[in-house]
Amino acid sequence: MNFSSVYIEDEIAETERVIDILARVGDIPRIRIERYGEIFNRAGQNFRLQKQAPALILAKKHGKKVLPAPDGYGFEQGSGFYFSHMLNCLYDCRYCFLQGMYRSAHYILFTNYEDFMHDILGQSAQAAGNVFYSGYDCDSLAMEPVSGFCNSFIPFFANRPEMTLEIRTKSTQVRKLLEFDPLPNCVVAMSFTPEAAAKRWEHRVPAITKRLLAMRKLQQAGWPVAIRFEPVIAEPEVENNYARLFQQVFSTLNGELMHSVSLGEFRLPTDFHKKMVKLYPEEGLLARETICSDGMVSLAGGGAEMMQAIESRLLTHVDSSRYYRCA
Amino acid sequence: MLGDPVLINLVVAHGLEAKPLIALFDLQPQEDSDNVYVSNSGVRLIVTGMGRQNVEYSLAQWVETKPSARRDMAWLNVGIAGHQNLAVGDTLIANKIISGPDNESVFPTPIISGLRTGTVITVDRPELNYPKDAAYDMEAFAFWRSAAAFGPLDLVQSYKIVSDNPDSSTDKVTPNLITELIDSASKEIEGLVLQLKALAAKQQSLVSDPPAFVSAKASYRLSVTQEIQLRRLCHRFYALQMGESLEVILSASHRDSRALIGALHTALGHTDGNPGREGGESLSRVEAGGGQTERNQAS
Ligand code: SF4
Numbered sequence: 001m002n003f004s005s006v007y008i009e010d011e012i013a014e015t016e017r018v019i020d021i022l023a024r025v026g027d028i029p030r031i032r033i034e035r036y037g038e039i040f041n042r043a044g045q046n047f048r049l050q051k052q053a054p055a056l057i058l059a060k061k062h063g064k065k066v067l068p069a070p071d072g073y074g075f076e077q078g079s080g081f082y083f084s085h086m087l088n089c090l091y092d093c094r095y096c097f098l099q100g101m102y103r104s105a106h107y108i109l110f111t112n113y114e115d116f117m118h119d120i121l122g123q124s125a126q127a128a129g130n131v132f133y134s135g136y137d138c139d140s141l142a143m144e145p146v147s148g149f150c151n152s153f154i155p156f157f158a159n160r161p162e163m164t165l166e167i168r169t170k171s172t173q174v175r176k177l178l179e180f181d182p183l184p185n186c187v188v189a190m191s192f193t194p195e196a197a198a199k200r201w202e203h204r205v206p207a208i209t210k211r212l213l214a215m216r217k218l219q220q221a222g223w224p225v226a227i228r229f230e231p232v233i234a235e236p237e238v239e240n241n242y243a244r245l246f247q248q249v250f251s252t253l254n255g256e257l258m259h260s261v262s263l264g265e266f267r268l269p270t271d272f273h274k275k276m277v278k279l280y281p282e283e284g285l286l287a288r289e290t291i292c293s294d295g296m297v298s299l300a301g302g303g304a305e306m307m308q309a310i311e312s313r314l315l316t317h318v319d320s321s322r323y324y325r326c327a
Numbered sequence: 328m329l330g331d332p333v334l335i336n337l338v339v340a341h342g343l344e345a346k347p348l349i350a351l352f353d354l355q356p357q358e359d360s361d362n363v364y365v366s367n368s369g370v371r372l373i374v375t376g377m378g379r380q381n382v383e384y385s386l387a388q389w390v391e392t393k394p395s396a397r398r399d400m401a402w403l404n405v406g407i408a409g410h411q412n413l414a415v416g417d418t419l420i421a422n423k424i425i426s427g428p429d430n431e432s433v434f435p436t437p438i439i440s441g442l443r444t445g446t447v448i449t450v451d452r453p454e455l456n457y458p459k460d461a462a463y464d465m466e467a468f469a470f471w472r473s474a475a476a477f478g479p480l481d482l483v484q485s486y487k488i489v490s491d492n493p494d495s496s497t498d499k500v501t502p503n504l505i506t507e508l509i510d511s512a513s514k515e516i517e518g519l520v521l522q523l524k525a526l527a528a529k530q531q532s533l534v535s536d537p538p539a540f541v542s543a544k545a546s547y548r549l550s551v552t553q554e555i556q557l558r559r560l561c562h563r564f565y566a567l568q569m570g571e572s573l574e575v576i577l578s579a580s581h582r583d584s585r586a587l588i589g590a591l592h593t594a595l596g597h598t599d600g601n602p603g604r605e606g607g608e609s610l611s612r613v614e615a616g617g618g619q620t621e622r623n624q625a626s
Contacts, residue, residue, distance in 0.1 A: 004438070005437040005444070029422055029437065029444045031422050031423050031434065031446075032423075033432075034432075039434055042480060043480075044475060044479060044480035045480050045481055046481050046530070049436075049438065049479070049481045049482075049526065049530070050481060052438065053438050053440065055437055281533055281534075281562045281566065282533070282562075282565065282566050283566055284566050284567050284568065286566070287562065287567050288567070289595055289596055300596070
């Protein structure tokens with residue numbers, strides 16, 4: 001895990017967690033800042049350029065830390081919320097909306113985990129059976145050796161079985177999770193696209209086989225695992241590509257023990273798409289014919305028919321009670 | 328006339344700092360200016376005079392006289408500085424620049440590899456006591472502010488060569504020493520200029536007009552909107568590896584620009600997506616909850 005530098009907010013510079021993290025990032029330039037916004041939110045930055053040498057920003061999250069997940073975001077099990085202890089991702093998927101959302105490619109790690117937990121508890125007090133999603137604006141596990149996310153949040157959820165945590169990831173960093181006893185209320189959800197799409201667009205992401213092996217280790221250890229087949233990108237041979245992927249996934253993992261599986265089509269807010277086109281004008285995926293509806297862009301050639309065809313193939317591997325379509 | 332487009336502007340305060348760079352990059356005085364030099368290899372040098380006001384004035388003046396200059400080029404401030412701990416001749420790239428008088432900070436993007444980095448404090452008078460572990464200069468802050476307002480922020484960098492420190496006072500900073508210091512850092516400066524030029528060239532290539540667009544523009548009368556549409560369509564053809572089809576369509580005769588754009592749209596529409604599912608459909612998605620942006624989740 002290489003960072004070009006580490007920026008540290010003055011307010012948290014002397015906290016134990018920050019001192020620990022700094023010991024783990026090695027000998028890289030350390031730059032003190034007042035607030036992360038003076039780096040992250042500046043106009044005139046170029047996400048693509050920065051992605052060549054991203055820095056780590058250690059910051060404190062102020063304001064709301066737990067937000068309602070969009071309708072149809074996850075599996076139905078009470079209300080859904082998400083929290084982002086990190087912004088941006090070590091990987092570089094060309095379809096990822098983060099490129100269109102943020103001005104900077106630097107990674108922010110909010111280190112005041114206890115404040116997140118406080119807000120999670122506050123949210124949970126209002127209704128039972130809440131699901132909390134981590135990995136909405138980042139990859140939750142990719143930076144685990146630096147962030148120590150699991151060390152803090154797994155014990156927290158272990159003591160609160162009435163709440164569910166979903167960790168969304170494409171990382172194989174499961175060693176830390178495996179050190180804990182499995183939690184029935186902590187779902188590790190891995191996203192997959194077929195081999196051809198992964199090779200083309202998921203830069204720096206571990207290979208499908210490696211990710212499946214990591215998921216198998218978790219499943220064998222008793223962790224609830226979930227598979228997110230997202231984003232589905234319309235392409236020639238898309239159905240056959242998914243048929244192959246399903247075969248690969250369900251011959252490695254036990255579908256009957258799976259917490260859930262989902263499908264979700266590629267789509268982006270229009271303004272994110274525009275920004276991504278500017279960043280990567282030579283990228284074929286972003287040059288494709290699109291359909292705009294309600295401020296969202298999706299690819300021509302996809303749509304309900306394609307999704308249904310893929311869905312029926314998926315449902316030959318897994319019971320429909322474990323399946324949902326991501327809105 | 329100069330051949331290559333300029334990829335990097337070097338900015339120095341003093342003629343003594345400029346002299347070795349003029350030789351290093353084979354720079355020639357620019358017509359109509361007594362403080363700007365250019366080379367055939369994409370380098371321009373601006374000599375601003377010492378202190379923040381001179382830097383601000385010179386860069387503002389340069390921008391004013393070059394309203395059509397490309398904005399996507401790199402900027403590099405090269406200059407001498409005092410330092411609390413570094414030896415005379417040591418060098419650094421600024422990763423934080425503090426304005427001494429008001430303590431305001433700016434942060435050059437850490438995009439350069441292989442060089443020492445550190446804080447630069449810009450002061451109004453030479454600093455003789457070096458109170459902090461930092462380089463002390465008189466221009467970096469004003470340079471960064473002015474250049475970042477004009478060019479891409481990530482490509483605005485400041486490079487300092489230590490000329491004095493608590494063991495070697497400013498009295499010893501003679502014209503000869505300045506020339507010597509810049510000469511001895513010339514390899515590093517060359518490498519730095521190469522890195523920044525490569526980054527700027529990449530940026531420029533991404534925003535450049537595709538050649539097919541340039542020739543089509545010369546052949547058709549285009550409204551402003553059509554120009555934008557045609558440029559994007561050409562980019563899309565190349566991105567979709569359909570450069571040859573683009574050539575064929577452009578070489579055919581079209582009634583007018585509208586017909587040309589229509590033909591390009593049609594060609595793209597017919598080849599996009601899953602051939603078995605031509606046309607796709609309009610997807611109306613559920614509303615985002617709680618004021619959040621609706622999108623695919625990350626990961
Ligand atoms: S792994 Fe997820 S968060 Fe990371 S770049 Fe890919 S899509 Fe984005």
